[in-house]
Amino acid sequence: MPSKQESLDGVMDQETARAAPRGHARTKSNISIGSNNPSRPKHNRSKSTKKLDSVYSDEATIAFIKRTLCAPQLAGPEGSRARNIHKPLSELLPPLTSSNQVDLQIYALISIIIKDFVHAWYSRITPDQDFTDQVVHIIAHCTRALEQRIRAVDxxxxxxxxxxxxxxxxxxxxxxxxxxxxxxxxxxxxxxxxxxxxxxxxxxxxxxxxxxxxxxxxxxxxxxxxxxxxxxxxxxxxxxxxxxxxxxxxxxxxxxxxxxxxxxxxxxxxxxxxICDLIAKLLAILRPPEPDVQQQPPTSPNRLEQFGLLADDSDDAEEAPTVTSRSPVDFISKAFWQIMQYAFLAFMTIRAFFTALSDAASLPPRANSREDSTHDELDDSGSLCQQSTHDSIKRPILGMSLWSCCSHLISLDLQMPWLTTMGAYIQWLMICSSWKVGYTNSRLDRLLSHHIQTKILDPSRLPSILLLIxxxxxxxxxxxxxxxxxTPSEALAIKTKCATAIIAAIPPVVVKQVFAGAGEEEVHRRVExxxxxxxxxxxxxxxxxxxxxxxxxxxxxxxxxxxxxxxxxxxxxx
Structure with missing residues (x-):
């Protein structure tokens, strides 16, 4: 006679199988980000990828959570069991955070721990599920308290x-x-x-x-x-x-x-x-999704070309003699149009920059931290001075350690000390000089903070990160x-893949300037x-x-x- 857990697993598996043909949208797993082209047809996907999607999809995750944490609700009479199967998790389990998608991924982690760490020995003692419910409620209490504390952290x-x-x-x-x-x-x-x-x-x-x-x-x-x-x-x-x-x-x-x-x-x-594998996958998550490029139908030929009334340019190109020298007029014309392109690009860049700064005037200021902390700041003479205040002013975005860390990681201070010194001087001009263009709560600082909050610290990325974990x-x-x-060869391949992901995440202009004169292989070697x-x-x-x-x-x-x-x-x- 099958046990209660086996019958419950069979019911959940049948329910998941019945839910698939009804047209419920299956959520694509994020574990293959960066390795599978989203525009690829579904029939070309490998069997292993389809298997992973079936394991980590939302429907399979919900079924796994209900099997593990909601056994008492699903082990009742037939009518109540059918109702509980179709209930959302928010009605069966206490909320963990203010986001249902985050709760889904956290409950999946809790289910794995409860299944392999608690049920492995507790089910041998008693079939009672009250102890598991108490553990789940305690974890829910802790996560809600942690969420409140996270909201107070800068x-x-x-x-x-x-x-x-x-x-x-x-x-x-x-x-x-x-x-x-x-x-x-x-x-x-x-x-x-x-x-x-x-x-x-x-x-x-x-x-x-x-x-x-x-x-x-x-x-x-x-x-x-x-x-x-x-x-x-x-x-x-x-x-x-x-x-x-x-x-x-x-x-x-x-x-x-x-x-x-x-x-x-x-x-x-x-x-x-x-760490290399994690960096590559995080960069794939943070990069914007590539647009779906649909295959365009072949354009119909021009009617003049169809009836052979237009000359074939390829034949003319083969018969024409190769021009080895250009006239001064052609050189001047090409230089003129290049100058015009660069001037137009500079104009559009400056225009977009000042437009963004004008729009940043309506952005709210960054709130000061309420912690007692000591900050190292530059005074007008350029020397470091320590200030300890009860309502300490936040450090400007341009003055944070991220920029010096990136410079140190790529050994820019050793390869191009003049560039590092120039960057530090420009940083000082924008933060500590009389200009104070990048000082805390300036327009540039608020603009950078707004883009960081909306693009990097976007809460909608958290479920994908939890799924990756x-x-x-x-x-x-x-x-x-x-x-x-x-193996050592596989680890070297992972490091090479991570270096490729890092180079792809950096704008090509920055790569060309930072690794000036280095070929593609040299750039990869330096990043490795x-x-x-x-x-x-x-x-x-x-x-x-x-x-x-x-x-x-x-x-x-x-x-x-x-x-x-x-x-x-x-x-x-x-």
Whole structure:
């Protein structure tokens, strides 16, 4: 006799199969972005792509979530079960965020964790689903609290200023470690040099060999760091009655610390090939979709050409003698039209720029951050001065660390120091001089902030990013063995693909100016050399751990004011 779960799976599979012929639109999976042409006919798609679409489509995802998290609602009488099957998730499960599409992807991740981490042992004890419902409601409470805190975070400063600063420090420490290890006859290990420059208690001591005593000590310190971090976060997002429930708190702590941070964030994400693959896919998501180019029908020939009344230009071209020299009139005419084209292009560019600046006058000003923070700013003399204010002024977009990070990544300060110096001088003129064209809340600053908010920080891109995370961390909606690490040749191919995606995302004019005089192969080689800074998994873990610490402190500034142990003691005392 089939079990309750098997019969429930059969009902959901039959319902999904019946829903497909009715014309329900299947959502195209975003995992193949950048690899499949959207204008390609459907019958040319490979079987593997169709299989992935069937696994990660919205209909299949909803069916998987209902099978895993809504078993009590779907295990009732026949009439109520049929009604619950057709109900949307918003009526069966508590909301996680303010977006249904984001909730769908987050619930898919929760379903994978509950299925493989909770049901694997809890179903052997009892068939009761109340414990699973409690875990889901606790996670929903945490996500709603996190959403409120995310709304209060300055995402512009976090993504364009603070995260690039961490990347800049990582690249500097990496180059110092690998370049400085050859300056002495007693060669030191680059990992040890890097860790001395950029230390972290969770990554101590340096594991020189896998399986050694130092490696085991480092893994233990990393596990303790994850536990303390998640416990400090849960102390601010969990309700008091759930926080005082030790079994529930331990289970949620294990889910977040071991599965999400331990297995996901500090796992394959730290590998160099994974970072290259992730960069390529993110660039594919951020790039605007290519328009569908439909095949135009062949144009009918002109009636004069049809009856042979027009001369054939190809025959004339073959019979005409090759002209090896041009007259001065032709040279002057060509130069004149080139000058006119460049002048028209410059006029249209300047016109569009000033039109955009005039429209930026109606844009709202950027709100000042309400945190007590210290900023390094340039005074009129060009020296750095520190200002600490209660209502600190946001840094202008042109003064953020993103630009210096990009310059450092491509070694522009070493290849073209004059260009770096000129860029820094222009930056100073636009921000700190009497012009203040790019100062905070100027028209240019508001215009740049508006485009960043609408094109880069667009919330509609979040479901695609969550789907990308799910497909990479949990292939086929299961923990499983994960992605098989590629061979060295496959990792090199992934890095080459990432370099191609980076070059394609940069305007050709910028590529031509930055890599002046370099051919296509040389440009690819330089970009691949830039990606070598993310080739060591242990060094990348310093960067990932630093990013996690930064994000947690931004979301929970209380953790920066006092230690996690003192917070937990206060909660236990209450």
């Amino acid at each position: 995402l512009e400063a976090l993504i364009l200023d603070e995260l690039p600063e961490l990347i800049n420090l990582h690249v500097t420490a990496y180059r110092t470690a690998y370049n400085g290890s050859y300056t002495s006859s007693l060669v030191a290990d680059p990992r040890e040099i890097y860790h001395a420059i950029n230390p972290h208690p969770a990554l101590t001591p340096v594991p020189f060999e896998s399986g050694s005593l130092a490696s085991l000590d480092q893994a233990e310190n990393e596990a303790v760091w994850r536990q303390l971090l998640i416990q400090g976060v849960l102390s601010h997002v969990l309700p008091p009655e759930d926080l005082n429930n030790p079994p529930l708190r331990v289970l949620v702590t294990e889910i977040f610390s071991e599965l999400i941070i331990g297995r996901g964030v500090c796992g394959n994400i730290c590998e160099g090939w994974f 799910r497909t990479n961390m949990f292939p086929n909606n299961s923990l499983g063995p994960g992605r098989v690490p590629p 050399d830039m990606l070598d800074a993310f080739g060591d998994a242990y060094l990348n873990k310093h960067l990932i751990v630093g990013i996690v610490d930064l994000v947690i402190v931004k979301l929970f500034p209380e953790l920066a004011e006092q230690s996690i142990s003192s917070i937990l003691k206060k909660e236990d005392g209450q």
